[in-house]
Amino acid sequence: MESKVVVVDVKMPFWSMVVFMIKWAVAAIPAMVILGLIMGLLMAVVGGLSGGLFGGVGRV
Numbered sequence: 544m545e546s547k548v549v550v551v552d553v554k555m556p557f558w559s560m561v562v563f564m565i566k567w568a569v570a571a572i573p574a575m576v577i578l579g580l581i582m583g584l585l586m587a588v589v590g591g592l593s594g595g596l597f598g599g600v601g602r603v
Contacts, residue, residue, distance in 0.1 A: 555563075
C-alpha cells in the first residue's frame with residue numbers, strides 16, 4: 544500500500560540552522576577537492592590520449 548507524505552513546515556531554531564549550514568559548507572570543501580582531483584585525472588588522461596592521437600597534426 545502506498546501512502547503520500549507532504550512536509551508542510553520544518554521548525555528549527557535560527558542558530559541551529561546557521562550551525563547546520565556552516566557544517567554543510569565545511570563538508571563540501573573535501574568533496575570539491577576530491578571531485579577536482581577526479582576531473583583533473585580524467586582531463587590528463589583525455590589530454591594524453593588526444594596528444595598522442597593528434598600530436599603529428601600540423602607539423603611540417
